[in-house]
Amino acid sequence: MIPVLGLLAGLAVGLFLDPSVPVWLQPYLPIAVIAALDAVFGAIRAILDGIFNDKVFVVSFLSNVVVAAFIVFLGDQLGVGSQLSTGVVVVLGVRIFSNVASIRRHLFRA
């Protein structure tokens, strides 16, 4: 319950403060969001599997975001930024889908 409240509080703070993101950071935002989603769904699945670990959650979240951003940065430097972004989105999207499918199996037994 408390993590959900934390998420909502973070959303509220972000919406309320509405900080301006520097332009150089903007290409990384969508990738960071997808990576964060992946980590969050992985954590929910781990909770349902009964093997949640807070350190693993934090580390997987941070490494996901950092690695995804780094791949996009590297792609930008090599001139294939959009292709690599697509790759990252595809991989993380597949992971999110199968994690959500597993969560669904846990919750609805279907």
Next chain:
Amino acid sequence: MTLLTTMMERPLDAGYQEAADRREAAGLPKATSTQTVLVVVLTLLTGFLFAVAAQSLRPKPTAAAAVKKELVTRIEALQQHGSEQEAKVAALGRQVRDYEALALQQSGGPDLTSTIKELEVEAAAVPLRGPGLTLTIDDAASVGGDANAGSRPDSGFQEGRVTSGDLQVLVNGLWGAGAEAIAINGHRLSSTAAIRFAGQAIVVDFRPLSRPYVITALGDSQGMQQLFEPSFAGLYLSQLTDQYKIRSTMAAGDSLTVPGDPSARLEVARPLGSSPPSAPPGSPTGSSSQGKRSAPSTSTRTSPGSATSERTSP
């Protein structure tokens, strides 16, 4: 394939399972609490990230849309202003003509009223009413109906579309058949008006027209029809209908009106008697003389370029 298989079948981080195994070996419960400070801080951060990303990446419609909206309102306001000014010009022109007539009467000179009236008719300065023909032509039904004035067609030439050349031929044919005054879609053709094209839009006297094109020609309707149909322009029209399915209807009317050309203005003035008048005096309006007929028809036949230069030079 290994990559794909691991990705599809074991999407969960292996770290969770390993950590659980380690904790089990150490005699602790498999899962830690979900309510530790680390987790709460991270969820806060995640929510913050979502909100910021959503807000900063959402396309902001304000800038472009606002500019476009403002341009649209400005165009509409200016168009309204333009038509108001046009009406004002027409009203003032009428007033000027009234004063002219009054001045002529008071000066006691020779009665020039009928001459002036006739010249005004030929210069397309005054609106006229009388019997005549209306020739309506429209693009073929196969051509998309989106050809409004000002829209830019994406494709090139389309066969079933009425071109400015068609209109030129038809208008010249009507002049040749004895029309005394011609208007297209309510734009009076004066001797300096040109029928031209801009892209695929037809422009008469620098005003774009939209289909259908209604050509109103005042004159002896029966005689005109008899002269027009066997002429080159008549054959051209039937050819257009047969080959390109351009739709056309011709109807005679007893009381048609053509407006005056609001842009007509005085360009040359000579004292009376110092040189021969530019048009033969005599026959009153309504009966068509050969001289009158030829004057407008030659001027429409002149190349658009010359007409343009004449008109643009103030």
